[in-house]
Amino acid sequence: MNNPSSKKLVVVTGASSGIGLALVKALLAEGYAVLGVANNFEKAGLSHPDFSFRSINLADLDTLPDAMSRLLAEIDMPVKALINNAGIGRMGFLEQLSVKDIRLVLDTNLTSQIIVTKAFLPLLKKQGEGDILFMGSEAALKGARQGSIYCASKFAVRGFSQALRDECGKSGVRVTLINPGAVRTPFFEKLQFEPDLAPENAIEPEDIASAVSMVLASRSGTVFDEISLSPRNQVWKKKSL
Ligand SMILES: NC(=O)c1ccc[n+]([C@@H]2O[C@H](COP(=O)([O-])OP(=O)(O)OC[C@H]3O[C@@H](n4cnc5c(N)ncnc54)[C@H](OP(=O)(O)O)[C@@H]3O)[C@@H](O)[C@H]2O)c1
Numbered sequence: 001m002n003n004p005s006s007k008k009l010v011v012v013t014g015a016s017s018g019i020g021l022a023l024v025k026a027l028l029a030e031g032y033a034v035l036g037v038a039n040n041f042e043k044a045g046l047s048h049p050d051f052s053f054r055s056i057n058l059a060d061l062d063t064l065p066d067a068m069s070r071l072l073a074e075i076d077m078p079v080k081a082l083i084n085n086a087g088i089g090r091m092g093f094l095e096q097l098s099v100k101d102i103r104l105v106l107d108t109n110l111t112s113q114i115i116v117t118k119a120f121l122p123l124l125k126k127q128g129e130g131d132i133l134f135m136g137s138e139a140a141l142k143g144a145r146q147g148s149i150y151c152a153s154k155f156a157v158r159g160f161s162q163a164l165r166d167e168c169g170k171s172g173v174r175v176t177l178i179n180p181g182a183v184r185t186p187f188f189e190k191l192q193f194e195p196d197l198a199p200e201n202a203i204e205p206e207d208i209a210s211a212v213s214m215v216l217a218s219r220s221g222t223v224f225d226e227i228s229l230s231p232r233n234q235v236w237k238k239k240s241l
Pocket residue numbers: 013014015016017018019020037038039040041056057058059060085086087088089108135136137138179180181182183184185186187188
């Protein structure tokens with residue numbers, strides 16, 4: 001990690017694309033050092049002296065604890081925040097989803113976030129400060145057809161974040177859940193629908209980055225429990241893959 005100065009580090013999972021990549025760019029512009037985690041960073045095309053990344057398959061739960069131990073051993077500066085953002089969507093009626101897909105969604109969107117958070121918690125508690133953010137979804141707030149497993153993963157993240165907030169407050173660690181509606185990202189590339197093209201039909205990833213910046217800059221005695229964002233209009237467009 002290339003950071004001899006007094007910078008603070010923000011760790012962002014799912015940093016190679018979409019919301020995560022927008023977060024990385026905004027955080028670098030604000031002067032943070034950023035450590036990104038994703039499968040593959042080639043597509044991000046991002047090079048910055050304060051940005052480092054590790055290619056880790058978060059859905060490989062057997063190797064994840066060791067991967068996190070190695071990652072933590074490399075960190076040599078205060079950690080301002082852990083942003084659990086990586087996630088995938090597999091949509092369809094329940095009987096259309098394979099058990100493999102069900103496991104992949106739950107492993108990626110839920111269990112990996114629990115394991116990553118568990119790995120970082122002792123460091124954050126020892127520091128006596130730090131933020132843990134989760135990228136929830138409007139799907140964490142309301143179930144919708146063809147989203148049963150995705151909603152299950154996000155509802156669970158919401159419950160986890162609420163319990164964790166309660167557990168962490170006295171240690172100085174804050175926990176925040178961000179619940180976006182449709183955000184215009186590559187998330188929809190493998191899905192049969194996407195937000196319609198008009199700008200008011202989707203949130204931009206930079207809007208999520210602004211919300212995260214606000215959370216990180218807030219007074220340490222205040223916690224943003226949850227932030228929900230929606231596009232002004234909700235118009236979806238079907239597409240063929
Ligand atoms: N887009 C939306 O409308 C929307 C709305 C609400 C919430 N969200 C949530 O926002 C988060 C980010 O989504 P996005 O829209 O930015 O989608 P995206 O552009 O597809 O980005 C997803 C990110 O997660 C990473 N990722 C996925 N599986 C991974 C794994 N097994 N190991 C490591 N990294 C993995 C991807 O890295 P690789 O490509 O390298 O695998 C990528 O960096 C997700 O949690 C999603 O559920 C999205």
